[in-house]
Amino acid sequence: MNERPITVGLLGCGVVGSGVVQLLTEHAEAIATRVGAPVRLGPVAVRDPQRARDVDLEQLTDDPFAVIADPEVDVVVEVIGGIEPARTLVHRAIDSGRSVVTANKELIANHGPELKALAGEKGARLEYEAAVAGGIPIIKPLRESLAGDRIRRVLGILNGTTNFILTRMAEEQMSFQDALAEAQGLGYAEADPSADVDGHDAASKAAILASLAFDAEVLAEHVHREGIRAVTSTDIDHAARMGYAVKLLGIAEEVDGSINARVHPALVPRTHPLASVRESFNAVFTEGDASGELMFYGRGAGSLPTASAMLGDIVTAARALRAGERPNGQTVTTKPIRPFEEVDVQSYVLLDVADAPGVLAEVASTFGAHGVSIKSVWQEGRADHAQLLLITHRAREAALQATLTDLRGLGSVRDIASVMRVEGEEL
Numbered sequence: 001m002n003e004r005p006i007t008v009g010l011l012g013c014g015v016v017g018s019g020v021v022q023l024l025t026e027h028a029e030a031i032a033t034r035v036g037a038p039v040r041l042g043p044v045a046v047r048d049p050q051r052a053r054d055v056d057l058e059q060l061t062d063d064p065f066a067v068i069a070d071p072e073v074d075v076v077v078e079v080i081g082g083i084e085p086a087r088t089l090v091h092r093a094i095d096s097g098r099s100v101v102t103a104n105k106e107l108i109a110n111h112g113p114e115l116k117a118l119a120g121e122k123g124a125r126l127e128y129e130a131a132v133a134g135g136i137p138i139i140k141p142l143r144e145s146l147a148g149d150r151i152r153r154v155l156g157i158l159n160g161t162t163n164f165i166l167t168r169m170a171e172e173q174m175s176f177q178d179a180l181a182e183a184q185g186l187g188y189a190e191a192d193p194s195a196d197v198d199g200h201d202a203a204s205k206a207a208i209l210a211s212l213a214f215d216a217e218v219l220a221e222h223v224h225r226e227g228i229r230a231v232t233s234t235d236i237d238h239a240a241r242m243g244y245a246v247k248l249l250g251i252a253e254e255v256d257g258s259i260n261a262r263v264h265p266a267l268v269p270r271t272h273p274l275a276s277v278r279e280s281f282n283a284v285f286t287e288g289d290a291s292g293e294l295m296f297y298g299r300g301a302g303s304l305p306t307a308s309a310m311l312g313d314i315v316t317a318a319r320a321l322r323a324g325e326r327p328n329g330q331t332v333t334t335k336p337i338r339p340f341e342e343v344d345v346q347s348y349v350l351l352d353v354a355d356a357p358g359v360l361a362e363v364a365s366t367f368g369a370h371g372v373s374i375k376s377v378w379q380e381g382r383a384d385h386a387q388l389l390l391i392t393h394r395a396r397e398a399a400l401q402a403t404l405t406d407l408r409g410l411g412s413v414r415d416i417a418s419v420m421r422v423e424g425e426e427l
């Protein structure tokens with residue numbers, strides 16, 4: 001093969017970056033065959049070039065700007081994470097006509113529109129398969145394979161760290177803190193684990209999925225977000241007894257021309273395919289008019305699975321370079337974003353109540369007064385430790401909130417111990 005090699009410049013060499021180096025080296029022959037030219041690793045920017053590493057790096061620098069300015073570099077791979085300096089680096093790389101492959105969901109969910117527009121203008125590619133659900137192919141399927149369908153709804157387990165924590169809490173009665181520490185040790189967690197447990201990471205991914213599924217500009221700030229800190233082992237036990245698993249879901253729906261995107265813990269019926277997604281695995285479940293229900297399942301985090309998605313993007317960018325293709329200028333429409341209060345959701349409510357005559361009727365009539373219909377009720381315990389577990393039918397979130405306010409005012413309701421959504425139930 002006498003073709004000019006395509007050179008990759010790497011920004012950051014942590015968990016994912018070292019996986020990219022490993023795969024570029026180990027799969028070099030197959031990649032060269034698939035691209036039609038060798039793809040070689042060029043300069044690599046790291047924080048500390050003196051530090052000992054598992055991977056072999058020849059051209060090390062501590063200046064990421066030198067990498068994007070290197071005339072040899074054709075494709076820039078960004079795995080530093082966070083907004084700055086990643087945003088400036090990616091912006092400059094694209095501005096100089098280079099294609100960029102990134103795993104940075106925060107960057108795409110906050111600045112994707114401006115970066116995509118610049119890439120279109122400069123004839124560069126901006127690829128980000130690793131940014132959502134790590135190694136699972138979902139960006140290309142949504143952008144290409146499903147481009148002829150109309151997607152109505154996307155439901156996903158989009159964060160490996162929180163799914164790992166919830167699985168350990170459910171199956172091994174492990175504490176939240178111990179499970180988080182284990183996820184950190186395995187390289188799944190973000191540098192600041194609050195990004196995982198408070199749902200920021202999943203919200204970025206939900207925004208990206210909503211943008212692609214509905215050809216719209218949905219940013220992280222448009223996503224209603226609740227993390228898993230409030231989920232207790234009592235909730236998980238109750239849910240299990242009622243036939244549900246507790247999952248942190250990212251949801252994007254288009255209903256009557258408006259989009260709602262949200263991330264929150266949810267009870268998922270055990271019979272739903274998402275309920276069986278355990279450990280650090282991710283899954284994205286799509287509902288399309290023509291394709292029906294599809295589920296994409298696999299490793300959403302970890303060095304090599306994430307690097308595998310990036311290598312696929314590097315091959316895409318390298319092939320486009322060889323073919324002299326310009327990226328397609330996709331039109332993005334502006335669609336209204338529906339606030340969470342105006343979304344119809346099914347809910348699970350756990351109440352600490354007095355076990356006295358008339359309490360259930362009082363609680364039920366409070367729901368009824370706001371038009372929230374109750375689907376099922378369980379009572380646990382007696383006297384001072386009585387708990388009522390209620391599952392509602394779909395109702396406007398604002399009506400549920402008004403119900404909760406009134407429940408707090410009832411003498412018989414000691415505490416609203418927990419409120420979660422229910423998703424994936426047959427309607």
Ligand SMILES: NC(=O)C1=CN([C@@H]2O[C@H](COP(=O)(O)OP(=O)(O)OC[C@H]3O[C@@H](n4cnc5c(N)ncnc54)[C@H](O)[C@@H]3O)[C@@H](O)[C@H]2O)C=CC1
Nearest residue numbers: 012013014015016045046047079080081103104301302306
């Ligand atoms: N770890 C995972 O499983 C996944 C991570 N991602 C994303 O991939 C990106 C990277 O994540 P990780 O590799 O896990 O993080 P990491 O913290 O292991 O690696 C980031 C590296 O960038 C380096 N760095 C920071 N600032 C730099 C600078 N100015 N110049 C040069 N190097 C710099 C750090 O020293 C660190 O080694 C993030 O955007 C993350 O959200 C996406 C999917 C999965």
Ligand SMILES: N[C@@H](CC=O)C(=O)O
Nearest residue numbers: 159160161188190301
């Ligand atoms: N911290 C993230 C890594 C992948 O995006 C996760 O836990 O899923």
Ligand code: NA
Nearest residue numbers: 129132134136
């Ligand atoms: Na992916």
